[in-house]
Amino acid sequence: MSISRRNFLKVAGGTAGVFALAGCNNTTTDDGGDEGGEEQAGGELISVGIINNDPNESGYRTANDKDMKETFTEENGFAAEFAYSMKNEEQIASAQQFIQNGVKYLLVSAADTAGWDTPLQDALDAGTQTILFDRVVDADESLYVAAVVSDMDAEGQTAVDWLTDQALDTYNIIHIQGVMGSAAQVGRTGALNAAVEANDNWNLVVQQTADWNAETAQQITQSVIDSGQEFNVIYAENDDMARGAVAALDAAGITHGKDGDVIIMGFDHNTWALEEVMAGNWNYDGQCNPYQASTILEIIDKLEAGEEVTEKKIIMEEGYADCETITQEYIDENGI
Template sequence: MKRKVVSVLLCAAMVSAMMVGCGGGSAAPAEDASAEASEDASEEGGTITVGFSQVGAESDWRTANSESMKSTFSEENGYTLIFDDAQQKQENQITAIRNFVQQEVDYIVLAPVTETGWETVLQEAKDADIPVIIVDRMIDVSDDSLYTAWVGSNFKLEGQKACAWLQAYADAKEMDEINIVDIQGTIGASAQIGRTEAFDEAAQANGWNVVGQQTGEFTQAKGQEVMESMLKSNDNINVVYCENDNEAFGAIDAIEAAGKTVGPDGDILVMSFDTTNAGITDTLSGKIICNTECNPLHGPRVAEIIEKLEAGEEVEKQQYVDEGIFAYGSDVPEVEVDGEKFEVTEVTQEVIDGRAY
């Protein structure tokens, strides 16, 4: 009896799976036709429909990223935005993209939760002639015609800016020597690779004494543990290069617990990345001496791409967002990387209040 029930259930599951499979296949040509129709419709109506599949709302950064999209693609600017929160699940994102295709949007913007597994659904979007713009994380597809453009952060440049700032600051303050440790991010993450690469190059070029390099896995707990250990093996550390704000919080706790002080007049300078709200608040007090931005405001850059595409122009495949560098005090007004100058913003309460995140 039991076996019979199981076999019936299995049959039912197989039949339904087949039906779903067939349904997907037959829908594709129909979408082709309707996509053309929607293009006509949008030209008549004057508004551009954008479908945005967001990862979730796991951090301040992410929330700011969503806000940027919502404010850029507003009704006043001539857009209709369909926003979908995937709650950290790729399945939800795939469903969202399929819905966008069915709703015949003009553009799809995707902030992918993972790198892989996008071929099928992006092919469906391509078949429907809907351009896809990837934001934030990169995707890993064999055929890069599946997406039109990518917008995100240039992690290496962030690192280069921070390193240039440190060298300029050391010159301005006439520091005798720089004994620096690098608390790396999660090994293999694109932010870690870019920021570490820039650090290694700068340390060699400027003759910094690198006394330690260890991963803090982008978390406060690990950052604290690693810093604790480094302080014991090296008494002379005067700069810490943390690859995100959470690690910096942990490092500061460890330094203070060891009876040392942080800040411009203290024993150790702490540098950080991301400029989250909590991070930049520590920059205001000087605990984090320099904080390089990882800009979540992707909206305007995506809008720029869409405008170009609307005008029939070619767009560059990889595009970076503009990112600032924030510091305590005004000892270094600007930094130079590869001949290009970047302004350094002195953090004040107004600067913090004026930021979107």
């Protein structure tokens, strides 16, 4: 179904080769320990400011944050500070603080794609080099070294292509969106919206954000159930929201999954979610690869060696799992 997340990357416009992959608005420092990284001349640690979304947002984000903390450690030659928020303005404030602190590298997983031109320009002017991860922002490419990302548009299109192949007579869809404006939401929503526009038998019963939250997704689904509207697909933009939606179905005695009345679709590849697919309780789970730190480390090593970074956008290799073809081996290899 897909190439292992741990072994392969692809670059937009070409092949990147093989890399071994590792593994609130508060600022902290952390230690851990993988091999890699180099100290600056004179034995000084390389200063890095890492801006991420809340690690409690999802299993994907927890794995992503853990990967970063285990890579950018003193043992690996780094003095790392971490800042977390799901609000763009708070992330930008953290970026400005890191720049004032004089960090050499600024690593950013943006909460929203907009608003980053000024902080990235300020970083450039201060001699701080920016590397984006997880998400690209709406800013000129000259303002950052590279972006190590998932192709969220491709994730959405893969999911919609799979749903199309199910050949339902009518698609009545509960669409539960993630945080509005995030790259994951934009990509996973875009493909579905295009399919609804292009097909008369595709209908959105409801399209509403649950901000990645299971309880909110459950409430949205329960509201549709209470309204009496017919639906046969739940397209949830992450695993937690899919789990919340399923909780509402279970409470109402509505069948779902492989032999049920409602198709369940999630994203991220949490191990527990893949087990739901394996059990036939869910139909589909799209992969989103959180293990980006070692690729960022390779970029920094190149920069520290005075080498040019030629690939602007490095895309993680990703696939999907469905209830007809998933195996335990796949779960062991790809679950997060």
